[in-house]
Amino acid sequence: MFVCLARGVGGSSRSLATVLEHIGGRMTRILAAPSDGSFVPLVRERSLVEHHIPIPSRGQQPRSRLSRPEAARRIARYVVRHRRVIRAIHANGPEELNLVAPAALIAGVPVVVWSHARDVSPWMRRLGPLWRHLLRNRPVRWAAVSTTARRVLVDSGLVDVDRVLIVPNPIDPADVLGDRTERNGTPVIGYLGSDAPYKGFQLLPDVIERSRGQLRWTLFTSPRSKENTAVWERLREFPEDLVTLAGKVADVREAYAACDIVFCPSLDESFGRVVAEAMMNSIPVVASDIEALRDLLGADEAGLLFPPGDAGAAAGAIRRLVGDARLRGEFGDRGATRARSFDAAAVVARLAELYGDGGSGRAGSDEGKPR
Secondary structure, eight states, rough: OOOOOOOOOOHHHHHHHHHHHHTTTTTEEEEOSSSSHHHHHHHHTTTTTSSEEEEOOOOEEEEESGGGHHHHHHHHHHHHHHTTOOEEEESHHHHHHHHHHHHHHHOOEEEEEOOOOSOOHHHHHHHHHHHHTTTTTTTEEEEEEEHHHHHHHTTTSSSSSSGGOOOOOOOOHHHHEEEEEEEOSSSSEESSSSOOOOGGGHHHHHHHHHSSOOOOEEEEOOOOOOOGHHHHHHHHHHHHTTTOOOOOOOHHHHHHTTTTEEOOOSSSSOHHHHHHHHTTTTTOOOOOOOHHHHHHHHTSSSSEEEEOOOOOHHHHHHHHHTTHHHHHHHHHHHHHHHGGBBBHHHHHHHHHHHHHHGGOOOSSGGSSSOO
């Protein structure tokens, strides 16, 4: 059983979709997830699960505070009924653990927690030590997509650091590789993803203003964040031959096919899927120097890093890459090499080991430690 609270198709849910696709044929896939949103329709369209258990999401019920207890009840009821045939419960993060822990306690079914979280929520600080105590005699396996996500699990009081295996997000080339035929002309800087403040979207107008020259910008995103309304107004003031507001694309291959450089000014990330996908496309990256993105790019291996929030430094890095085609090529080649570690088949095989081994030991045993 795969449990996911995400309603939209973001980084963590796209990664779970890849897991579901590559695990197909090896086991029956049961998904417990909210029906309202774009994730479940995507999963159904691609026939990635054999059975879907609809669970309420916050705001879906008149008394939304009851949505999580109701979701936990539905999951526990299903698990108890089918405990003889469920190999493991995959919780797609610490918030999902809150939903599956009651089922694990009642039915004794193994749990695999795969964390994408970038920070510790107040609820996890309260519940983490409690779940750790209650689940101490239950088979639990811990994984995280990065050292940042691993630290969140540890800081929430759920587990010790040496028991968390790093299993990165799997990326299927077929899903992200654009048709990057040789292009001549003005380099295009692309921004992909959300306009949320933690993504550093508010930095864009200043960076664009300071990096004017022989380049163009294409922004593959749409207005959603209320905090950045003024930022969108500034962006619309730029001439169309400098900034194209392309909107969010359903197929990211189209976006990467149009980019020569990808800009990622995030202030907080647990992984940085846009950076990883750009690397797989052999596209050099200019990114904030935060732990998750630094780990992806390496030390000046696949792109240039700048201090988070520093528009001047970001513009300088962009100008440097725009003016050096050879350097862009070198960064792109090295990025493609580093991106092999996200190979979907290999990553999903590591998760499948956790599902299969989950019933052979108990939390706290050496079998749960990275190997």
